[in-house]
Amino acid sequence: NAGVTQTPKFQVLKTGQSMTLQCAQDMNHNSMYWYRQDPGMGLRLIYYSASEGTTDKGEVPNGYNVSRLNKREFSLRLESAAPSQTSVYFCASSELQGYGYTFGSGTRLTVV
Amino acid sequence: GESVGLHLPTLSVQEGDNSIINCAYSNSASDYFIWYKQESGKGPQFIIDIRSNMDKRQGQRVTVLLNKTVKHLSLQIAATQPGDSAVYFCAEIGGYNFNKFYFGSGTKLNVKP
Numbered sequence: 001n002a003g004v005t006q007t008p009k010f011q012v013l014k015t016g017q018s019m020t021l022q023c024a025q026d027m028n029h030n031s032m033y034w035y036r037q038d039p040g041m042g043l044r045l046i047y048y049s050a051s052e053g054t055t056d057k058g059e060v061p062n063g064y065n066v067s068r069l070n071k072r073e074f075s076l077r078l079e080s081a082a083p084s085q086t087s088v089y090f091c092a093s094s095e096l097q098g099y100g101y102t103f104g105s106g107t108r109l110t111v112v
Numbered sequence: 113g114e115s116v117g118l119h120l121p122t123l124s125v126q127e128g129d130n131s132i133i134n135c136a137y138s139n140s141a142s143d144y145f146i147w148y149k150q151e152s153g154k155g156p157q158f159i160i161d162i163r164s165n166m167d168k169r170q171g172q173r174v175t176v177l178l179n180k181t182v183k184h185l186s187l188q189i190a191a192t193q194p195g196d197s198a199v200y201f202c203a204e205i206g207g208y209n210f211n212k213f214y215f216g217s218g219t220k221l222n223v224k225p
Binding site: 045 | 144146153154155156157158161201212215216217218
């Protein structure tokens with residue numbers, strides 16, 4: 001039972017490059033989320049998808065876009081990476097809105 | 113705005129002792145709280161949750177206490193083991209928006225053998 005799978009696990013980008021972080025869950029959860037984790041700042045919500053076909057901004061959406069490809073997959077795109085986007089990115093899913101999440105193992109992104 | 117904070121950034125305990133990790137929250141409208149454990153290099157892992165209509169909830173070796181009067185949450189770990197060494201976060205549902213959890217910055221628990 002894989003849970004939430006994120007790819008890649010590590011990535012180094014140059015400023016201005018673009019990339020997509022992939023996330024897939026196999027628990028048939030309705031809601032999916034993208035968080036970033038920075039030292040001393042906890043987890044901050046970037047975007048979320050309450051259900052297939054919907055996406056909404058979280059606390060720190062600037063510089064990111066998302067796509068809820070289907071019920072299983074929720075991707076996060078950086079169109080023009082900036083050093084301020086250096087962080088660890090976590091995808092999470094939940095069966096219902098407002099209930100505990102299952103997190104992926106994270107993507108460590110460095111923008112130089 | 114809402115804030116979730118922790119009193120101690122680092123807590124060191126002796127193996128076998130009980131650990132208490134504290135968390136303060138500011139939004140009196142929050143009605144659901146979760147404790148997560150995050151080991152180095154891994155994603156957060158659900159430990160235990162509690163709703164605001166409860167004061168206490170117990171799991172396996174863990175107990176969460178909620179004091180709504182002072183907006184305080186605590187996680188008690190009984191007979192702390194080396195495998196309990198991790199960062200612990202509390203999270204609250206942000207008031208009226210049931211899609212948004214707010215996370216504290218975490219407390220690092222070090223278990224000394």
